[in-house]
Amino acid sequence: MKITSKGQVTIPQAVRERARLLPHSEVSFEVLPNGDVLLRAVKSAASPVRRAFERARGSANATGFKDMDSDAFMQWLRGPQP
Known part of the structure; x- marks a missing residue:
């Protein structure tokens, strides 16, 4: 998987489904001490x-x-x- 020139990457469908990420879901990124990047779904208060x-x-x-x-x-x- 490659990052585009705009810094974008496509999250594979199987991963989105397993993580229950829907269109317009908010996510956060955390860089771990070993350099790995952790993507998390942001739990926001429902409107x-x-x-x-x-x-x-x-x-x-x-x-x-x-x-x-x-x-x-x-x-x-x-x-x-x-």
């Missing part, structure tokens, strides 16, 4: 929108949503308001 999508993921066909109109679903998705 309110991301948290809402995570709560809703896989629930579109759930029976609890069958009789919900779009306004009720949006209220559920946004969660309790302060």
Whole structure:
């Protein structure tokens, strides 16, 4: 694998999948005392929108949503308001 003239490198798909790196994931680099470079996924606080999508993921066909109109679903998705 080569570094481009812009300093870019492609992370192989198998590595991205195993490390759960998605497009736009943030990563950090650390140079170890022996000169090896460690790439880490940055665990950032999820935005309110991301948290809402995570709560809703896989629930579109759930029976609890069958009789919900779009306004009720949006209220559920946004969660309790302060």
